[in-house]
């Protein structure tokens with residue numbers, strides 16, 4: 001799928017979900033327009049002549065970087081930074097908006113933003129990637145700030161990239177760990193941040209499974225995407241007693257009916273770069289993987305992987321959206337009509353931004369918390385938010401997604417009215 005059609009699908013899906021909540025909240029046209037419009041969209045060009053050996057060819061290239069700041073009615077802009085070849089303004093716009101609803105749903109004092117660079121990081125040496133990241137920060141510096149906009153990791157970025165952002169920003173502002181979250185522990189990162197999103201996905205899968213009377217112990221689970229989120233989701237679900245029967249990455253998938261050993265899979269990926277040829281498993285394509293017979297299906301890769309082409313063939317009883325916007329709105333309707341419960345992205349993967357918030361608080365207070373404190377707070381808050389969404393959904397006979405959007409949009413709308421935007 002082209003970057004442009006992926007964007008159209010993301011935006012259309014997001015708008016469709018929002019309209020349902022707008023109707024329920026009886027918002028006027030002017031309120032809807034304000035809620036949908038981004039506060040600021042910045043794009044920068046980053047010329048770079050990779051000057052190291054390895055995969056770099058030494059040719060001058062111009063990369064485009066984006067930062068979309070959607071809404072800051074409830075606090076500073078907050079959201080990840082994505083390095084991926086298909087990054088484009090439309091996709092970043094849809095993801096920035098989703099961040100506004102996530103931070104509101106979990107009730108932390110942040111707004112929503114997203115950024116990215118259209119780049120294939122596998123084609124750059126570490127040195128070129130560091131230079132690219134630091135030049136992005138140089139150009140974006142006027143719109144970033146501890147109380148203005150705080151980036152975090154997303155697809156293709158990691159704690160090392162966050163460390164480069166911290167370094168570049170600190171050159172002109174003094175040592176400023178709170179400028180970014182998802183940093184290495186040595187630079188003020190929070191205990192538990194690396195696994196927070198996946199841990200939260202697994203925890204919420206457990207809550208939702210209980211509600212549909214599905215025992216998590218021995219439940220069969222299929223996960224698409226084995227990066228930060230997919231790996232930690234798999235790892236935590238395995239400790240909860242679930243059986244991970246299939247995993248995939250951008251290249252292909254692996255299947256084992258009796259269950260995959262997650263630590264072994266991680267070592268295999270660390271050694272070879274991919275899941276392909278993992279001993280004791282059979283190959284499966286990404287398309288086949290989504291349609292496998294299982295109890296729980298967890299898309300943890302990219303947008304739109306569950307769509308009109310496969311929604312009828314999904315066999316899971318529960319779909320937990322670890323990735324952002326992985327189910328198109330038409331597929332969402334099909335899944336709902338088929339009685340499949342969907343835990344929506346703005347709820348399912350909110351553990352990441354929640355612990356990012358804890359990290360920011362620890363940095364501002366210059367007072368690190370213990371791992372257990374972070375995890376207890378994470379689970380307690382996720383438990384409360386899940387029950388609030390589930391109770392509203394039951395009360396109003398709507399799905400979890402509509403209930404979650406209603407809560408989030410209602411909060412942002414009230415903040416806008418109180419501030420007199």
Ligand code: NAD
Nearest residue numbers: 155156197225226227228229249250300301323324349352
């Ligand atoms: P990552 O870069 O660490 O991992 C992405 C994984 O998906 C990799 O295994 C990659 O090979 C695989 N992948 C990429 N394209 C694919 C495709 N077309 N089909 C199948 N697999 C594919 O990224 P991540 O941080 O794990 O993020 C995954 C998803 O979770 C994204 O949608 C991201 O926006 C969302 N998310 C991440 C966080 C976080 O804290 N990292 C928080 C909230 C949401």
